[in-house]
Amino acid sequence: MTVYLPIAEISVNLFLILGMGGLVGFLSGMFGVGGGFLMTPLLIFVGIPPAVSVASVANQITATSVSGVLAHWRRGNVDFKMGTIMLVGGIVGTLIGTWIFTLLTSIGQVDLMISLSYVIFLGTIGALMFAESAKAMINTRKGNVRRKKLHQHYWIHGLPFKMRFRKSKLYISALMPLGLGALVGILSSIMGVGGGFVVVPAMIYLLGMPTSVVIGTSLFQIIFVTMNVTLLHSMTTQTVDIMLALLLMSSSVVGAQIGTRMVNKLRGEQLRILLALIVLFVCLKLAFDLVITPDDLYSLGYGGK
């Protein structure tokens, strides 16, 4: 059964799109990532134009994140104070990111920069997470459960404007979540993702937030980032395909609900090692595509898109 996408201007298989939405939604609910870094490449792979994929996925992630946040909120796993401060940074970051994106487009290397930044970020984060969670798993298995310090102290903790975040059990500088939010804003506008895959590890390792609170808070923040991206794309490029987004949403919100139930069944380090593996896999795939000889050295572009 096929369905015609009015903005993408192609027909796609209904069940293929629904299946992809469900799978990515499941991962999203489980790990607190928007799933854009998986969904966008998948859609491009089935033939949907990259610009339409990026914009429609942003719209879909809003829905998945709302569904996820509500579920986490009921379990008391959202730190709204932390999320709101990150959001303020995110708005500033989006503006900077949009400026960088325009600059890259004028040089004509925006595709390359997107791929490279994916490879660099996914590779670094995936490797770090994998190493850390593998170490944690080995330690637990050996039985030498060394009581971890409540949190470690870096130079970060010397920053001014300290604030208390009760939900996250943290007393840190407000500049930290603000800066992190700004970084994510920049990445979202350049890479067309919600930024969850950067935010989640950063909150865990840089801020030292408990994993369970990180997921809900990350999703809370992603809602607003993707809403902004959807609006910007609708107004500037008209590439948001609401039909495609609706199809993806309808299955991904269900997937997200199942995913959030899985969170309580797995331990923190197990969740982290799974996410690390997925992140590394996507990174390798993208790196591979940059290095292997393409089937056709020529590519067609329309009207600067």
Added chain:
Amino acid sequence: MTLALRNLALSLTAICSACLMPNEPARAQSSLETDISSHLISVTSDFTGTELLLFGAIKYDEEDLGQGQGDVLVVVRGPEKDIVVRRKDRVAGIWINTDAVEFSRVPSFYAIASNRPIEEIAPADLLSRLRLGPSRLRFRANEPANVSLPFEEAIVRQKSLEDLYSDQAAAVYFLGDTLFRTTIAIPANVPVGDYIAEFYLFKDGELMSAQSSPLFIKKSGLGRTIFDFAHDYPALYGIAAIIVALFAGWLASAVFRKD
């Protein structure tokens, strides 16, 4: 207006090719009467492609009557767009877009059908001049021909892969000496816009007559409404998309809360 211009160009080419034949006396021309099964193709939300029936009759003039059958060529071409073709080169181990050539007015769809291989119908130089067949299309580039040629070939190659360009994939069938018909497949990924169906009549390797008629491929139904809304009211469309997403997220959460 473009249609009128093209018609004019076609008849001029027809006249010129007649003028260029020095040894032949001026004579009356055989002509074509043609039509298409549908001048409007609606792309609805369940559109999976369609087939277009193009048919007609040759009106032989008195001299040509009984002198053997003419050859018919049918072309369907889509709206013209500007295209940038980029070429990748390996730089420090990774593939990077290095060169680009811009082409203007490249047809987004091009299909040709004929009653026998077009190379047999007319000499190569005439086919090139009339630009018949995907490989003979020439696009206006911002670079000299020796640079742009491989880029131009890439357009034809990639469009062919997407089924948007086809070279004699269909055949023109004759019923008797005068009636002919052909079907041209319109794929699901067909670009919308103003199309032209062109009919060419050849006899003994010469162009006798040419005709063209308009054809429109339009979005309709829900798809059309969404497309128009997105382009006419972009801000409202964006807000609507966000509201739909927020609602969908809440709905799923509410549904799952009960169990």
